[in-house]
């Protein structure tokens with residue numbers, strides 16, 4: 238049930254959920270906003286009293302949530318990131334042509350049903366992966382030559398917690414979502430993984446190799462941390 242909480246700062250919409258097997262009132266704030274769970278037998282005056290008591294907490298949580306990036310919407314005109322640039326998604330209805338086209342500012346995607354958001358998401362992901370493979374391959378070739386190392390293979394990853402990894406076989410894994418980041422950040426991650434072919438640790442010697450390829454690596458490293466949540470939206 239949708240309700241409004243009247244506060245001196247203005248009304249706050251929330252969802253009220255009544256459950257038979259609850260004993261206490263519970264408040265929850267997530268991407269959908271405030272949800273209030275109450276026991277079936279709760280007295281309404283108690284619910285209102287609690288909401289007013291918790292109003293400072295509710296307002297601060299809602300304010301925090303607003304600063305978090307909005308979830309991705311897979312619709313025509315949706316903004317996307319490519320190499321740190323804002324690009325637009327343009328959807329076309331076409332039963333036969335399922336290709337994508339990119340002109341540097343807009344990614345055109347044809348789908349039999351452009352309202353099928355799961356299919357659109359799959360298609361955009363496919364495009365990103367293709368771009369990522371081409372871009373990362375080129376960067377690895379360039380930087381590996383500078384460092385005098387020879388990686389044996391490149392794989393795209395979709396690991397949850399790391400942007401890149403490297404093993405003793407010389408295989409490098411880079412997250413496809415990195416293709417959304419500005420070039421200097423991709424450069425840093427590639428430099429980092431290649432430097433592991435020299436040093437399989439994070440010792441000062443390792444960072445010296447990274448610095449050789451990427452003099453301002455510490456800034457790039459910080460920027461990537463800040464950008465992480467946004468890169469994971471897609």
Ligand SMILES: [Zn+2]
Pocket residue numbers: 429433438439
């Ligand atoms: Zn590392």
